[in-house]
């Protein structure tokens with residue numbers, strides 16, 4: 395069995411994962427895709443990521459949205475991808491169809507920034523662009539035009555590999571653990587303040603309704619008001635708007651998706667919380683990998 399370690403650069407993600415109608419007809423093998431697929435040993439059909447036959451550690455880091463992994467193919471991957479899984483800070487930022495308006499906007503900004511906007515095939519033009527150009531454009535798009543805290547580049551719903559939003563797959567209780575379903579087991583941890591690093595506090599967050607609107611631009615005004623009202627209920631522990639914003643970001647992106655995952659492994663899932671202060675996202679890593 396051989397392992398596959400692929401570190402995908404953000405530049406490649408920008409190119410490969412922010413697709414539009416223009417790009418959707420273009421076949422491209424992405425490093426991210428290879429990462430998700432793991433490597434399969436044909437003699438026993440076991441797919442390995444960072445682990446072995448009995449315990450596969452799914453590397454669920456948000457950087458490459460590797461948390462998409464267990465939901466690939468709508469949870470119907472053959473052969474199964476894992477038997478046992480440990481997750482840390484499962485991240486499910488919003489995920490859209492490849493040609494959805496928000497992604498099309500991002501794609502057009504990338505194309506324009508790279509000088510590819512007027513090319514006959516913008517995607518071909520982007521693929522041919524120097525990495526340094528794409529890197530600069532990516533930074534500009536991420537830090538420049540978008541609300542801080544938005545996860546700008548990520549995988550899309552392509553209809554084949556990712557057939558639907560992972561939250562929908564989990565809601566159906568689908569995941570691709572072992573073919574011996576009753577041996578599937580899951581341990582999931584999250585950190586106390588997952589959202590803190592993703593909330594821009596300069597200037598201070600003063601309006602949680604506006605904050606919800608910025609984080610989820612497609613929510614209706616009524617939904618945003620409902621979100622704000624929900625967090626206001628906890629003003630005893632979330633005494634400031636900023637604390638509410640941190641909770642909102644952390645729960646929307648990491649903590650609620652972890653519960654979706656736990657529910658999909660109903661009866662064989664275990665949950666932990668990393669609560670050593672400051673308990674921010676990523677603080678747990680040095681406790682797992684301390685050398």
Ligand SMILES: *[C@@H]1O[C@H](CO)[C@@H](O)[C@H](O)[C@H]1NC(C)=O
Nearest residue numbers: 435436437438439440472473
């Ligand atoms: C592995 O899977 C393939 C395709 O599903 C199947 O044809 C093959 O027989 C399997 N091999 C083993 C060892 O189970």
Ligand SMILES: *[C@@H]1O[C@H](CO)[C@@H](O)[C@H](O)[C@H]1NC(C)=O
Nearest residue numbers: 469470471472569570571575
């Ligand atoms: C994984 O996918 C295969 C192939 O579609 C399916 O037969 C199996 O039931 C799935 N495993 C689980 C645990 O859902």
Ligand SMILES: *[C@@H]1O[C@H](CO)[C@@H](O)[C@H](O)[C@H]1NC(C)=O
Nearest residue numbers: 600601602603604605607618
């Ligand atoms: C908070 O933001 C919402 C949505 O933009 C807005 O309707 C409301 O007036 C704002 N409240 C205050 C006190 O500024």
Ligand SMILES: *[C@@H]1O[C@H](CO)[C@@H](O)[C@H](O)[C@H]1NC(C)=O
Nearest residue numbers: 626627628629630632633634
């Ligand atoms: C907390 O919310 C309650 C109603 O839900 C309200 O009466 C109270 O004034 C709020 N406290 C603060 C500090 O905003």
Ligand SMILES: *[C@@H]1O[C@H](CO)[C@@H](O)[C@H](O)[C@H]1NC(C)=O
Nearest residue numbers: 567656657658659660661662
């Ligand atoms: C989990 O299983 C229990 C017992 O079978 C059941 O009562 C409960 O509704 C299930 N929960 C979910 C989220 O499916």
